[in-house]
Amino acid sequence: xxxxxxxxxxxxxxxxxxxxxxxxxxxxxxxxxxxxxxxxxxxxxxxxxxxxxxxxxxxxxxxxxxxxxxxxxxxxxxxxxxxxxxxxxxxxxxxxxxxxxxxxxxxxxxxxxxxxxxxxxxxxxxxxxxxxxxxxxxxxxxxxxxxxxxxxxxxxxxxxxxxxxxxxxxxxxxxxxxxxxxxxxxxxxxxxxxxxxxxxxxxxxxxxxxxxxxxxxxxxxxxxxxxxxxxxxxxxxxxxxxxxxxxxxxxxxxxxxxxxxxxxxxxxxxxxx
Numbered sequence: 001x002x003x004x005x006x007x008x009x010x011x012x013x014x015x016x017x018x019x020x021x022x023x024x025x026x027x028x029x030x031x032x033x034x035x036x037x038x039x040x041x042x043x044x045x046x047x048x049x050x051x052x053x054x055x056x057x058x059x060x061x062x063x064x065x066x067x068x069x070x071x072x073x074x075x076x077x078x079x080x081x082x083x084x085x086x087x088x089x090x091x092x093x094x095x096x097x098x099x100x101x102x103x104x105x106x107x108x109x110x111x112x113x114x115x116x117x118x119x120x121x122x123x124x125x126x127x128x129x130x131x132x133x134x135x136x137x138x139x140x141x142x143x144x145x146x147x148x149x150x151x152x153x154x155x156x157x158x159x160x161x162x163x164x165x166x167x168x169x170x171x172x173x174x175x176x177x178x179x180x181x182x183x184x185x186x187x188x189x190x191x192x193x194x195x196x197x198x199x200x201x202x203x204x205x206x207x208x209x210x211x212x213x214x215x216x217x218x219x220x221x222x223x224x225x226x227x228x229x230x231x232x233x234x235x236x237x238x239x240x241x242x243x244x245x246x247x248x249x250x251x252x253x254x255x256x257x258x259x260x261x262x263x264x265x266x267x268x269x270x271x272x273x
Contacts, residue, residue: 002238005268006032006068006245008206009043013257018043018056022063024258028265032066034247037074037098044070046097053104060105067105068245069149069179069204070098080133081115081126081157088129095137095148103144108244109204111179112137112148114167117156126157131170138173149179149203152194154217159188161197168201177201181249182233183208183220192229195236202242206249222250222260223267230271246272 007030012021018035021043025033035044035056044056060067078091098110115130117123134148141148150158150168158164168177178201182191187210195202209226211219219226246268253260 003205003243003272004031004068004245005265006030006034006066006247007261007264008034008071008247008249009036010071011248011250011252011261011264013252016043018059022060022065024261025065026063028262029269030065030265032068032245032247033060034069034071034245034249035067035101037070037072037094037101039074044101046074046094048101050100050104053101057105067107069107069109069111069247070102070105071111071249072098075113076116079113079116079121081117081121081129083120088133092133092137095133096140099137099140099144099146099148102146107146109147109149109179110141111204111206112150113153113155114150115155115157123157127167130157131167134167134171134176135173138171138176141175142173146175147203148176150176151179151206152181152184154184161189161194164194165198165201168198177203179204179206181206181208182228183210183226186210186212186226186228187215187219190229190232192232192236195233195240195242199240202240204244205237205242205246207246208248208250220250223248223264223271234272 037044074094080091082088102110115126117126178198180202185191209221209223209228211226248264
C-alpha cells in the first residue's frame with residue numbers, strides 16, 4: 001500500500017477491550033488504530049486522566065501500533081448545532097477531550113461531525129453554528145497541534161463538496177480540514193469528485209463500501225462487496241498527494257468477528273496496492 005493501513009475500533013465487537021483490539025490489529029497487519037471517545041466503560045472515555053491516556057498510548061506502542069486519529073459518536077448526542085446552548089457546549093467539551101487525547105497519543109486528527117439539520121434546526125442556522133464552533137475549536141486545536149477533520153455523514157448537512165470546502169475555507173485555520181468518508185457520499189455523489197474538490201483540505205480518510213440498490217443505512221457492506229469505484233478513489237487520492245491513513249469503519253460480523261478484521265486487511269491491500 002502507498003497509504004498507511006489503519007482500522008477503527010468500531011470494527012471490533014462493542015465489548016472488546018483495548019488490548020484485544022491492539023492484538024488483533026497487529027496480527028492482521030494494521031499500522032494504526034483509531035479509537036472512539038465514548039461515555040461510560042469504554043477503552044477511551046470522557047473521564048480518563050492524562051495519565052490514563054498516556055498508558056493507553058503506551059499499550060498501543062507495545063504492539064507496534066500508532067493511534068493516528070480519534071473519532072466519536074457523541075456529537076450525534078451533543079450536536080454543535082443544537083438549539084440548546086448547554087447541549088452545544090457539551091459538544092464543544094467532547095471535541096476538546098478528543099483533542100486532549102489526540103495530543104497525548106501523538107495523533108494527527110480528530111473526527112468532528114459538524115452538526116445536524118433537523119426539523120427544529122434549519123440548514124442556515126446549522127451552518128452558522130457549526131462555523132462558530134469550529135472557529136472556537138480551531139484555537140484549541142492549534143494550541144495542541146492537532147487537526148480537526150469535519151466528516152461528511154448522513155446528517156442532512158454539507159451535502160456537496162463545494163459547500164464543505166466553503167465552510168472549511170471560512171473557518172480559515174490550517175488546523176481545520178475534512179475527514180472524508182468515501183462510503184458516505186455514494187448515495188448522493190461520486191467520492192472521487194469529492195476528493196479532488198476537497199484536495200489538500202483532507203486530513204484523514206474513512207472507508208466502507210455501499211450498495212446503491214439498497215439505498216439506506218443497511219446498504220453499508222464490507223469492502224469490495226458494494227459499488228464504490230475503488231480504482232477511481234485510489235487514483236484521486238494519489239492525485240491530491242494524500243499519504244496518510246486509510247481507516248475502515250465497518251460494523252463487526254455477529255459470528256467470527258475476527259474474520260472481518262482479517263478480510264478487511266486483505267481488501268485494503270488489494271484496493272490500494
